[in-house]
Amino acid sequence: MDLLSDFVTELRKAGLPVSLTEHLDAAEAMHHVPLEDREGLKYALAGTLVKSSSHWRAFETAFEVFFAVRGGHGVGGELGEDGDESEEDGSGDKDGAAGTGEGGQRGKGRSWNGAGGGEGMTPEELAELLFKSLMSADPALMNVVARNAVDRYAGMEPGRPVGGTYYLYRTLRNLDLDAVLQKLLGQARGAAAGGDGLTDLEERLAADEYKARIEKFRRAVETEIRRRLVEDRGAEALARSVRKPLPEDIDVMHATREELAVLHRVLQPLSRKMAVRLARKRRHGRKGPLDFRATMRRSLSTGGVPIEPRYRHPRPAKPEIFIIADISGSVASFARFTLHLVYAISSQFSKVRAFVFIDGIDEVTRFFEGVIDPAEAVARINTEADVIWVDGHSDYGHALSEFHRRWGDEVSSRSSVLLLGDARNNYHASQSWVVEDLQNRARRVYWLNPEPRDYWGSGDSIVGEYAVHCDDVVECRTLRQLEHFVGNLA
């Protein structure tokens, strides 16, 4: 029970909304599943604690840490307990479990960092065994290989406060999985050579199959590393180092490549959800005046008694949106996400026009016309928009005055203007009169800044100079904030 409480605390720290009732449910659920059934326990906890599929990754990470497999991974059911030392490792049982005839390797119990020790398998043998395990897709054998590989290559040092990513990288680099994949494919080709060889389709299928197996193996290695880290430093400490922010909370400006990929995945369903929600809001938002004619028509079926009154639906005017986005390096991904989101709900606006700039400015509305998936258009912006004037460093002043000269007259009292950027102007002139003029023309002027509010105005950031002329300046660091803002806009 204590373990569960710790686990719930960790989930909350990771940002998952776990309520007290859910905690109680989980506790009750644990009574109904046998504790030794780890998978069963995992799903019992997931069913009661995690209520959104995008939180699954955070849950899984935490679960792996807190309920890590201790002791042998059930290889052939005969592995020795790892014991208190935890340095003892039953790497030798593979011959019994897998029956590959690699006899004579009974585990000698090697210490973690004795990676160079010669009493285990040689690299060649290990590679051979890895190859076999992937060929046969035998999970038990895979685990054995993962364990040996971690022994040999990870070079783990006890007590280091790391999350294990580095160990993973080291192990996998040494195993050279790409080469293994090629070898597997070669084997498959060779096997089929008796007939007509592999067709393209078969080859592709085989490649996908082996990739899936390798991915499985990679996960086995990861689990193994995590298990050892937990033994070394305890679950709580490790959970802190492997904790990852939820997709909605990732800071867009400083996202790693991996995080950006995650963001892209959640953006699609997110924008769809928003479009649906806003369309509904528009339809059901307010009730209009009584529609007398429809009410009378309706009352005929109840003998002239108007039981269900009918109302006219109001049709509020849709705003016109001008997006002016900085797409220079530092804020590029933020601009992309915003454009994507705004276009996904473009049916809520009468017109959306997009402009991007670095030091020159270009209209990119044309890229979005006739494209179903905004992601495609956003990708084209990066390659085709003409945004460089002098040197390719942000110059808000020049870009804005240029906007004013070329398109300023088109901004009318029905338009809302969104300005996107961190307002780091490389000490150029701000030309904030443009924003002032835009505010006079447009219905609303907003500035979205992807930087934390504390940094505004520091260094070459001149967001303050523009801010006085904007209706609102919003901090938009995460998808959650962005979604909130765009939702209010429509």
Add this chain to the structure above:
Amino acid sequence: MPDAGPPRFESLNAVRSGLADVGYLADDSISGVVYLADRLSKPVLVEGPAGTGKTQLAKSVADLTGARLIRLQCYEGLDESKALYEWNYRKQLLRIQAGEHGQQEQDGPSWKELEEDIFSEDFLLARPLLEAIRATDPVVLLVDEVDRVELETEALLLEILSEYQVSIPELGTVKATQLPMVFLTSNNTRELSEALKRRCLYLHVDYPELDREREIVRSRVPGISEELADQVARIVRSLRTLELRKAPSVSETLDWARTLVILGVDTIDAAGAKDTLHILLKYQADIERAAKELLSVS
């Protein structure tokens, strides 16, 4: 809350093998959550992409437990009168008018009697939710595509989901005589409210793994050979790794497998796959892309 009664399932494995018997191949997470739902007397919220067998799960559980399936299909604009109960206005109106006529000849019922009369069960039209609560035989309640109703309508469900009862102002509270198993499905087109989620067990159903999909194909498509089923499952898995606008779902896989069986195909080659690809993929852009990437025929 009424007593839960005896548990429907003996153990986790009983759930899994039972579901397999009625033709639904569950994985660990599905059978685990169904088992817990029974033990904890909680509704299950099933979420996942379209066509992964969410609705089928509820049907199969109904089959398995020999219960009647009551289905509430949600749609925009669904309200109390369609989901819970409705007074039969027309019948009430007739009753009142009948009373008035009576009065002219002799003494009809007093207003008090009339009022009690027209708000009695005779004039109540039970809609799915109330029906599930009032049922005396075992039932499985399926609330399909709950994400389609508005946020406010969701609140209707809350009383039923947590207390298994319905309050009708004129009649009082109707309590369940037995606990129905409740499944809610959602295609995730919007975020459901916290209140609703909190009351449910959450189950995310994703596309199945290769082995499971192969088994599903084999069990649901009569007359398919083992090799063909394997090939179908593998091609579909490869398709899902491509960046498609709509990845093929399990039901589409099954349709495809059936088509291949009807066409008398034994092994799929690139050309044959391309000709039938439109069954798996529903967008022209996707079909072109799959043909290019996977089948290398243009």
